Amino acid sequence: MTARTPLDTLAVAGGSLYGTTVQGGVAHNGSIFVLQTNGAGFAILHSFASLTLDTAPSQNGGNEYDDYYTNSDGHWPEAGLILSGDTLYGTAQYGGAGGNGTVFKINTNGSGSKSSKHFRPWTIPRHKRRRRQSLCRFPREHR
Numbered sequence: 001m002t003a004r005t006p007l008d009t010l011a012v013a014g015g016s017l018y019g020t021t022v023q024g025g026v027a028h029n030g031s032i033f034v035l036q037t038n039g040a041g042f043a044i045l046h047s048f049a050s051l052t053l054d055t056a057p058s059q060n061g062g063n064e065y066d067d068y069y070t071n072s073d074g075h076w077p078e079a080g081l082i083l084s085g086d087t088l089y090g091t092a093q094y095g096g097a098g099g100n101g102t103v104f105k106i107n108t109n110g111s112g113s114k115s116s117k118h119f120r121p122w123t124i125p126r127h128k129r130r131r132r133q134s135l136c137r138f139p140r141e142h143r
Contacts, residue, residue, distance in 0.1 A: 003031045003044055008080035011088060012037075013108060018045075018088055020077035027051070029075040029095065032088065032106055045110035049073050051095060068099030073115045083108070 003024040011018040017035045025031035025047030032046040051069040069075065074092025081090045086108045096102035096118035103117040 003033050006033075007078050011081040011083040013083055016041075016108070018081050018083065018108065020079070020081060020090060022076045022078050029071070030077045030092065032077065032081070032090070034108070034110075043110075045108075046073075046106050046113045048075055048077065048092065048095065051075055054099065069095060070097055070099045071095045072097075073113065074102035074104055077104075087112075 003021040005023045006019050006021045008020065015037045017037060019033055019035075021031050021033065023030065025044065027048060027050040029048040029051060031044045031048065033042065033044050035042045049071040051071050053067060054070050055067050073095070075095030076093040077090055078093050079091050081088045083089075087105050088108060089103070089105045092102045092104060092115075094101055096115060098118050098120035100119035102115040102119070104113070104115045106113040
């Protein structure tokens with residue numbers, strides 16, 4: 001099993017570093033790993049589950065459907081982890097029961113993996129959704 005693309009900060013406890021990867025793991029949906037500070041002892045504590053394509057009637061009504069991907073624990077754990085006692089907490093941007101991410105926890109020994117919050121799919125009609133816009137606005141001559 002591989003872990004690829006760590007994107008954020010690590011949590012540190014004793015001689016261990018804990019982090020997430022957005023790719024890799026059994027289903028290539030991300031993983032939670034541990035690495036000793038001396039570079040030895042790398043292990044994957046959790047591999048995020050495979051995704052399933054789900055559809056739901058669009059909020060627009062009519063014959064439109066919205067597609068989203070779900071699983072049991074999340075997909076793309078892009079943010080870092082928070083350590084409290086022997087428990088790591090984090091978020092996954094996608095997946096989960098509603099397809100819009102999860103908040104999860106796992107013990108530092110790899111046991112007790114659980115998603116405690118699953119975010120629901122969009123409830124705003126497509127025709128009313130705004131496109132994401134950059135927080136930075138450049139003058140027209142620089143676009």
